[in-house]
Amino acid sequence: MLKTDRIGEQEEDHFIKGVKDSLPTLFGYISIGIAFGVVGIASNLSTLEITLLSILVYAGAAQFIFCGLYLAGTPASIIILTTFIVNLRHLLMSLTIAPSFTSQSLLRNIGFGSLLTDETFGVAVTKRAQTGTLGPRWMDGQNITAYLAWIAASIIGALIGKWIPNPERLGLDFALTAMFVALLVLSITAANRTKIMHYLQLIGYMAVIIYFLLYFTSTHIAVLVGTVVVATIGVVTEKK
Template sequence: MAKELTFKQGMKASLPTVLGYMGIGFAMGVVGKGVGLSVWAIGLMSILVYGGSSQFILCGLLSIHAPLLSIVLTVFLVNLRHFLMSLSVAQTFKNEGLFIRIGIGSLLTDESYGVVITEILRKQPVTASWMYGLNLTAYISWIIATILGALFGGFITDPAKYGLDFALVAMFLGLFLFQVEIPLKKQTKSTVQILVTILISLIVLMRISTAEIAVLGATLLGCLIGVMTHESE
């Protein structure tokens, strides 16, 4: 029987995410400083909001002096996908206390979700301790990276020259390959059907709605196809 995963192992599993966060978080700090935010404001935003896409959008809205209500609603909509991610991993921690589960859900990101789902697919005994090691390591690294970007970003005139603009894309590709490796081996037909459904629906929905709605819609359609193919097996 496999041993339960520990906090330290969770920290180790977070290293690919940390490497990606250092690049994109640094860029976030540079952008925040560019729209007039102080180092303290950028650090506080990373602590409270903790969302790469949300923080970039927030900075963009601040730069055009958007109304506060529109900023709040936009950030809420962008992060709404986390509700779906939290639901999909909730059963794994159903025996944990309420506050422990709230802590796990509050720090869950796209990247940490990809890591935990990979471990679940591998039938690893994921624990709350391991999840906190994963989440807290990523969380702290994001805060540090954004603050460093705010402090020293002015010395880098061309972030793309160092590949910082590609850091997040590379991280997502790595996590995606690890995540689909097992499903492709065990249920190739079903997995391909889900991926094709998500891709097509995302392209169609992007043409008739916002990017946030398109992502949510494509995710729900992918889940529907996954349930239908699983029940038919």
């Protein structure tokens, strides 16, 4: 490796650089975190419980699902199982970026995986597609920034949620979907034609699998199983 290449990698692998690269997604974190806090209050959770969920669970989709199940009086065992299934995609996401951190210790890799979200994963794979590498300090920068922003936004949402009795009327339950759409756009704009065709092929697989499963199971199970299967296919067949 040339000396100039090493200098370029060192500039990219900087904590502050990771913080800066995460800033565009913070607007989504703040809006969705506030929405979660409001929905949590509407689901009869306390501000402390909402804060602990954001600190310990730290999974937007799972936290929104938790609120719905909790409000419906679902047993704790079912809530835990559902959260586990919904978050299985994080295993596949972690496996996708793991090759970039093979030189790091086990503890460091656990830290990367624990703070990995759909948003930080989207930023990471976009950066890797552009630069061909990911740095551990850069990853810490964007992971920690996103984590703290999510916790703060959830607390703010919980505090103002007491004055919003019906959050669905404001469309706050759509905030998470909007974030996923934004991540999809970012991923597509950073991809070349080959990768876009690969993504379209995976979407086709997803449609076929879900259509087939709907004959045997419910919509929710079909989507979950289809997502896990297609995500696995995507990881295995991804071309560098």
